[in-house]
Amino acid sequence: MSPADDRRDASGRQRGAARSQGRTQRSAAAPSQRRRGSDPARTAAYDVLRSVDGSDAYANLVLPPLLRERRITGRDAAFATELAYGTLRLRGRYDAVIAQAANREVGTIDAPALDVLRLGAHQLLGMRVPAHAAVSETVGLAREQLGTGPSQFVNAVLRTVGRSSPHEWEQRIRDSAGDDELAQLAVVQSHPLWVVRALREALVGNGRDAGEIGALLAADNAAPRVTIVARPGLAGTDEVVEDAGDGVGTVGALAPTAVILSGGDPAALDSVRDGRAGVQDEGSQLVTLALTDAPLDGPDERWLDLCAGPGGKAALLAAVAGERGARIVANEVQPHRTRLVEQALRAVPADAVEDVRTGDGRTVGTDEPGAYDRVMVDAPCTGLGALRRRPEARWRRTPADLASLSALQRDLLVSALQAVRPGGVVAYVTCSPHLVETQLVVKDAVRAVGRLGVEVDHLDTPAVVRAIAPGGAVDLDDTRTDVQLWPHVHGTDAMHLTLLRRTR
Ligand SMILES: C[S@@+](CC[C@H](N)C(=O)[O-])C[C@H]1O[C@@H](n2cnc3c(N)ncnc32)[C@H](O)[C@@H]1O
Incomplete structure (x- = not known):
């Protein structure tokens, strides 16, 4: 302790x-x-x-x-x-x-x-x-x-x-937990035992060492650094660093848009107040930029954020879209969260935003088949990768949440793969590393769309992510086609990213 x-x-x-x-x-x-x-x-x-x-x-x-x-x-x-x-x-x-x-x-x-x-x-x-x-x-x-x-x-x-x-005290409570090493870690590092087991499986399932579990749990218990996104075309990282004042802001090592603050109130920064910048985890920035940089075949004009509320990723997508002459549609199922998306997009040029709307993302694929060039599915999830930020979340979630969430995640990804045109790309993102919400959902969804005549390729997601990070030095498993970030390795939330390109 x-x-x-x-x-x-x-x-x-x-x-x-x-x-x-x-x-x-x-x-x-x-x-x-x-x-x-x-x-x-x-x-x-x-x-x-x-x-x-x-x-x-x-x-x-x-x-x-x-x-x-x-x-x-x-x-x-x-x-x-x-x-x-x-x-x-x-x-x-x-x-x-x-x-x-x-x-x-x-x-x-x-x-x-x-x-x-x-x-x-x-x-x-x-x-x-x-x-x-x-x-x-x-x-x-x-x-x-x-x-x-x-x-x-x-x-x-x-x-x-x-x-x-x-x-x-650490010694005493460890002793009281019996001989099971994971049960000891659960009590000393203050996580429910089912979460410890799931995180350990997720480490192994992503090619990491099971022995990292202690470091991962400890990282969940540390207050996260405040990270700002400088939205391209609206604010530069140098401007945010200057705005933050003497020695407070440093440019991030993973996302070229990120500024890490060592203190102060981010809401007091001019660029944050007027929406040219925003508070956003560096991992969230990285996975969003990965969608904008993923290689596609054909036109690159119309982008969709299927689960957009409260709008952090939509604002970054729209800023990049604005620079490239593309435009986005932001969709969100909860009306009050749609309003938050509108607010998040306030500084983005109007011609980069086609529509911000309330609707069930699960029907977009059948309502608008093949209508988009790039689609973001930032799916609702258990949030087990963002426990640093949501202090009570670990005590609220139960294994039963996984069944309903993974069914919804699968349906949203199926819808996205129908909504993207052949040659276009889909990013499947969660702020959970749980294998049921990540690798298994992707596998199920790819199989399900196959039955509908839609075929996809797994893109080399680590290569896309590495090309974005300044210097390219990101610790990733290159034997996999997806990317899993970790608080104890990357200093980000444990974001998952799979990039898929529709081929038929
Ligand atoms: C992980 S959050 C998205 C965060 C957002 N992309 C951002 O960066 O600010 C997932 C969102 O999906 C929304 N959602 C849940 N079910 C949905 C559905 N069926 N269709 C569309 N959105 C849905 C939730 O209300 C929530 O706002």
Whole structure:
């Protein structure tokens, strides 16, 4: 268990460069508000955990408006974010610690008290907040939210947690998981066991070493870097780097459109505000550019994004289409997400966008057979490749999701292969490396369209991807025709990409 950062002040806030340079930014709340009751940042993190547990909310949708509404900014906002997201990611690990420290199953602890304990455990074991501050502030939160009785329980359990080091707790919870190495990894690296097994199979199925599983799980537990896409023809990477300020932005190593930020608020950048750039994982950029660069036979004028919401890939596709004199149709099944696509496309020249529409992508292939030159299928999936970004997702998904999602994925890919004309190309993309959602879906869909008289070639996807990356140095399995990216190898989400060219 490696602490996220050990430079914390007595209240637990990170002591960063800004502070040493005298550029500290305090909460916008008045001092009287800041000190009244428990700490606003911890209360915000607690409220996020309660919404996630109690109302099935998504942390990344709940936290930002809550911080804005309570006027929590600067270091306090960063602390609340790390506390909420880190606690959600490492919930499995902390529950094992809490069960031992409380000497009872976590299922017997009231859910609100358990959330407070998880927050306390993350401060003590994951954030290296000084023990006295972590315990007293968290007990104060428990007293305010739950009353005196529960706060005494929280106090006793957190004192026990704080008496041992992160390393000692790791040893204990590993021992409690028995002899199975994957079960030990599941508890120490805080992933459901079925996810650990599926990710290990995905590594092996993509020609990687099963022994990488520990590094992959650890990478899922680290906060992802903020990555910006500079949309071609609208903004250059140099412009975004300059916009980000001194030493904050560096150009990505994988996608020529990517800028990695070391800090700051991406929404504050001019280019992001006006839609010439956007926040987008570098792997997502790479797979999108791969579709635009995949070799095709014949005209290259009309592109389709079949599952476009909220529009990150559509905006990149449209920017490239604009440069090449092509135009895109963006389709999305959920009306509110179609509106997000429109918003994402606001800076793209109007003649690069033919239509943004709401519809079921599964019928496009029969409604408009052979109508497109390039088609993106960024299919709805379990998101097991983006666990860094969606802190609670790993606890929500179940193996049962795979059956319904893979049937939908297959139908969407079949539709795309009918919608593309012979000679055109289709990109099948997921932010999951699960073999059922990737290799098996492609195999099933290719077989299914074969029965409809549609034939396809597998393009050399690694070669297309390598040609895009500056310097070409991407660690890929060249014995395969598809590409699987990994957080622990590429620093991206675990995006899957298969490029197919229709031949008949
Ligand atoms: C992985 S997301 C796409 C992300 C998007 N390409 C981006 O980069 O912003 C999958 C999308 O597919 C949509 N979807 C689900 N079922 C669909 C269907 N039958 N037809 C079209 N879109 C569908 C979901 O609503 C979701 O917005």
